[in-house]
Amino acid sequence: MERVLGVETEYGLSARSARGRLSAPEAAELLFRPLVAEHRAANAFLANGGRLYLDVGAHPEYATPECRTVRQLLVAERAGDELVAQLAADASALAAAAGQEVRNRLFKNNVDSFGNSYGCHENYLVEREQDLYVLVDLLTPFLVTRQVLCGSGRYRRGEFTISQRADPLHDQLSAQTTRSRPLVNTRDEPLADPARFRRLHVLAGDSNLCEPSAWLKVGTTVAVLDALSGGSGVDRLGRLRLADPAAALREVARAPSAVLELADGRRRSALELQREFLDIAGECAEPDLAGLWTAVLDALTAGEPERVADVVEWVAKRRLLQEFQDRHRLAADDPRLAQLDLAFHELGGVFGALEAEGLVRRLTTPAEVRSALTEPPADTRAAARAAFVAAARRGGHSYSVDWQTCTIHDSDGSADRTISLPDPLVARVPELDELLEQLAANAG
Numbered sequence: 001m002e003r004v005l006g007v008e009t010e011y012g013l014s015a016r017s018a019r020g021r022l023s024a025p026e027a028a029e030l031l032f033r034p035l036v037a038e039h040r041a042a043n044a045f046l047a048n049g050g051r052l053y054l055d056v057g058a059h060p061e062y063a064t065p066e067c068r069t070v071r072q073l074l075v076a077e078r079a080g081d082e083l084v085a086q087l088a089a090d091a092s093a094l095a096a097a098a099g100q101e102v103r104n105r106l107f108k109n110n111v112d113s114f115g116n117s118y119g120c121h122e123n124y125l126v127e128r129e130q131d132l133y134v135l136v137d138l139l140t141p142f143l144v145t146r147q148v149l150c151g152s153g154r155y156r157r158g159e160f161t162i163s164q165r166a167d168p169l170h171d172q173l174s175a176q177t178t179r180s181r182p183l184v185n186t187r188d189e190p191l192a193d194p195a196r197f198r199r200l201h202v203l204a205g206d207s208n209l210c211e212p213s214a215w216l217k218v219g220t221t222v223a224v225l226d227a228l229s230g231g232s233g234v235d236r237l238g239r240l241r242l243a244d245p246a247a248a249l250r251e252v253a254r255a256p257s258a259v260l261e262l263a264d265g266r267r268r269s270a271l272e273l274q275r276e277f278l279d280i281a282g283e284c285a286e287p288d289l290a291g292l293w294t295a296v297l298d299a300l301t302a303g304e305p306e307r308v309a310d311v312v313e314w315v316a317k318r319r320l321l322q323e324f325q326d327r328h329r330l331a332a333d334d335p336r337l338a339q340l341d342l343a344f345h346e347l348g349g350v351f352g353a354l355e356a357e358g359l360v361r362r363l364t365t366p367a368e369v370r371s372a373l374t375e376p377p378a379d380t381r382a383a384a385r386a387a388f389v390a391a392a393r394r395g396g397h398s399y400s401v402d403w404q405t406c407t408i409h410d411s412d413g414s415a416d417r418t419i420s421l422p423d424p425l426v427a428r429v430p431e432l433d434e435l436l437e438q439l440a441a442n443a444g
Contacts, residue, residue, distance in 0.1 A: 004066040010059040010118040012107035028058035034090040049382025065382030079372035109345035110164035117168035120207035124200040138237040145270040150217035152206040153314035155341040158332035162314040166253035211363040212311035223285035233280040383427040
């Protein structure tokens with residue numbers, strides 16, 4: 001089926017002034033001052049169709065616009081990183097103008113030093129006719145073992161795990177997102193026509209700075225969904241159910257080659273299971289992605305992860321930590337390793353230096369990311385929403401907007417006009433085009 005894709009990223013935030021470290025609410029309030037000054041709210045849809053807002057726990061969060069392709073999504077997510085980094089720079093400049101020196105640090109990771117977890121939520125448009133419980137049951141072995149391709153790695157108290165999200169996740173399906181976190185959230189909020197669509201809301205993945213890892217994360221998932229949608233993979237995936245998915249998730253995080261028990265008593269390694277998924281869904285993936293999927297599995301199976309250190313984030317991080325530990329002759333639990341682990345995820349920090357030196361591969365171009373800072377994907381609902389926001393702001397109108405509706409408010413509220421955008425695959429809506437023409441005429 002035709003899909004739209006999206007990613008929501010919650011960022012870690014730390015701020016320090018001359019009087020010391022700011023509390024989380026203080027840091028968040030300072031960070032969002034530029035957004036509030038421009039949009040009169042700490043929650044805004046932007047010119048590129050994405051949404052920037054302050055989430056629970058004082059976390060800055062950016063939701064990409066709706067994208068039709070994984071390539072579009074990679075560009076939109078990279079643009080989100082740059083938008084959030086620019087927000088931090090603008091906030092520091094505002095604070096300086098008011099006589100307060102504040103240094104903001106933003107981290108694209110999933111766990112803080114206290115063990116609190118925050119997410120990277122993937123969104124995939126699926127058909128309403130697909131039973132969510134059956135779909136997630138079939139997807140679970142894939143999501144559990146997918147971390148070998150795209151985990152971002154975590155170093156804590158002398159132990160390295162390949163995923164940051166593995167330990168906080170407990171259930172296959174749940175409505176919870178902050179306590180008993182699941183692999184997939186059950187909240188039925190399609191943000192589209194509920195008779196036609198469902199939104200598969202995946203909580204299982206790490207946030208990625210490494211673009212090939214992000215490509216593997218989302219691209220392989222789309223391929224598996226396409227295989228299921230076409231019916232070709234249902235029977236084979238049904239034979240790969242795990243005996244204990246939560247336990248398997250943590251086993252794989254600690255050993256990518258871990259041997260897992262299946263529901264029928266057979267035993268297969270995580271890498272063998274991923275090879276099965278590649279065999280099932282590889283034809284649904286674009287050739288370059290299938291080639292990268294194969295190359296990563298070949299390197300890990302051969303016990304030579306260094307061969308893919310430029311495309312797999314956890315491998316790149318582990319190599320960096322090991323080299324640092326060896327160079328400085330550090331004990332395994334030396335706190336400087338934990339500091340480097342955190343610095344790896346800072347926007348504009350260690351990972352950026354590795355990418356600039358060519359030690360990790362970049363897939364997007366600076367030019368297309370610059371465009372995505374202000375331009376939405378032209379072939380999804382994001383284009384219609386962005387056009388409305390631009391016209392309303394240009395004319396100085398009071399307006400409100402969410403994923404599915406755009407509303408112009410009259411000054412006394414008596415003649416509000418709301419346009420519905422029920423289909424995320426549709427970029428032009430006649431009623432909205434008519435409203436935009438009226439706004440342009442009034443402005444003239």
